[in-house]
Amino acid sequence: MLFNSIDFAFYFIIVTVAYFLLPHRYRWILLLSASCYFYMAFVPIYILILGFTIVIDYFAGIYIEKAEGKKRKMLLICSLIANIGVLVVFKYYNFLNESLGYMLNNAGYQNPVPYLSILLPIGLSFHTFQAMSYTIEVYRGNQKAEQHFGIYSLYVMFYPQLVAGPIERPQNILSQMHAKHEFDYNRVVSGLQLMLWGFFKKLVVADRLSIYVNSIYGHPELHNGSSVAIASLFFAIQIYCDFSGYSDIAIGCARIMGYDLMINFRRPYFSKSISEFWSRWHISLSTWFRDYLYIPLGGNRVPKYRVYLNLMIVFLVSGIWHGANYTFILWGALHGFYLLCGLQFNKLRSGFTHRLHISSRVNNLLSIVLTIILVTFAWIFFRATSIKDAFTLVTNLKTIGQVPFLGDGISNMAHCVLAIALLFMVEYKMEYLSDRFNLLTHKIIWVRWSFLVISVFVILLFGVFSGGQFIYFQF
Known part of the structure; x- marks a missing residue:
């Protein structure tokens, strides 16, 4: 169901x-x-x-x-x-x-x-x-x-x-x-709010973006670098909203009945490194591999070369866990390579930014952008149906300056951009502004419920209700 x-x-x-x-x-x-x-x-x-x-x-x-x-x-x-x-x-x-x-x-x-x-x-x-x-x-x-x-x-x-x-x-x-578990009004409201946010992610963002993503990845040989770049960025957001949307709905359902499930995502696209990304993305799986594979292999209590080997093993197994396809193995290996490079060059990078007198705010912004680029590039291998298609898409990135394919037209593209903008506006507030200006918990009851009603109408009006099952069901 x-x-x-x-x-x-x-x-x-x-x-x-x-x-x-x-x-x-x-x-x-x-x-x-x-x-x-x-x-x-x-x-x-x-x-x-x-x-x-x-x-x-x-x-x-x-x-x-x-x-x-x-x-x-x-x-x-x-x-x-x-x-x-x-x-x-x-x-x-x-x-x-x-x-x-x-x-x-x-x-x-x-x-x-x-x-x-x-x-x-x-x-x-x-x-x-x-x-x-x-x-x-x-x-x-x-x-x-x-x-x-x-x-x-x-x-x-x-x-x-x-x-x-x-x-x-x-x-x-x-x-x-x-x-x-007794009936708790506050838990019920909190659970429904989280479910509503999950439905927004899935129906308004993920399934809307999937229309464009599917058109590009379904025929990789037909599209130029600009189209591939946009589709890959859209997929990075699609898979996040699809999967974290499911988690939000699941956690909300359980919360209403009195059960507390662990948080599975913490705004991963605000990460400043690949290591931080994996501490925010699919947390329940990342900690599972840490506790039951990485630490039993020796964790970081072994010589440096063994630490690197252990990390690469974990990411290769993570790739295999996601699917029986060499694309997933390559995706896992790529993230393992990213992490090892980050560990190896972290001190060099810190010294470089210090010598150039780059402020911490600019450095953080550049780190976030670089992390998003690396993660998005890796998603190409995750989304592609075969290794051949993946390398076709990567090769096509050479023509990134050309006019992109607009899919079903400018209207759907505008909906995609607006949905992404709204998503990151909310996530920015959650990441940096905490609970300030939170209309979902506003003290004035008519403000709170008006916002909830408007949110429901936004989902019903702009949601895509033919998107089908969640991406991670296949795993």
Whole structure:
């Protein structure tokens, strides 16, 4: 079920009202049933995959807590193999098989391994990583094994963040699922405001920009550098608004019912470095890789060359996590290269700006612009459907001075520019002005509600309601 659908509007109202009407002891049943229905609205049979991993990890957690020594570690490994195995079969099997076939064909052999005609389950990487964090934290002794099978199932399947995160940790969310949540007017208003902002990002910005982006990236050989540059910048904003919009809606939904999900984005395009960008972008995944991959590899407690190697491994795995395509691997490698260059030349850059007497304000602005350029360039490889298309787009950037393609005309382009301007006006206020001049929380009630009503009309008037699913559903 898509957040940006009429079906979800009715679903959300019914589930939320029923949640507060039911006694506390029955609420987990409602939420688990509603979450199953929510997920089965996509491909019903794939609920069995979640069921399989839920059963495995539920019992693994209990037995890991009781076990000692090598048996404890073996139980964790079995749980991780089950989760990663499901991910490999459904997400990477055909990709690996295709790569094998390419190598065998070049060597003069035929690939005997058959291809599988399977669809990737919606959000598989998200709930797999959330399930893995549970067994790892139980193994480390940071989380008690959950004895209530229904509550553990809800931890994996909680509908607001089931298919595109945030990727939660058991320490944060499991205790909340046992707690009783009373109706709180302020939380409801705050949650609805956040959902409204998420819908604006998705419908007014992301899906509007996608019209132009799709026209350029769908036929990369036909467009000049100016068109590619505009489309790439639009995609950088599109994917941010699409993904962070989903996160805002998810966090808002949960907040209304009394649950606090972790913040997944903090205005990443105000970052002054690639390192800062990754501390603001998809925070739940970045911290997941930090805690469960980077630190176990040695983190920054090892020699410098190993730190660099660890960082590159993390970004390569991050690329693979995003999709079974060499474009994602190259995207991850490019961000790893950016980060290593930043670490290597940071002191040199600081000395350079000091000698030129560049003010901190100008330096910050230049750093933000440079970071946006680097990130946008990397998005070309993320968005392109193949390595060939990606390099075609990059090559076409040589003609960046030519007149760009306007897509559906000047009207749609004007809507895109206005939507982007409004987005960054709001984000600038949130980044630098804090809560000053916040009309959503204005003390005068008619001002606050007038602004909310106007916001709804803006979404209904300028939103694109045929944009389809969220980009990160494919991951």
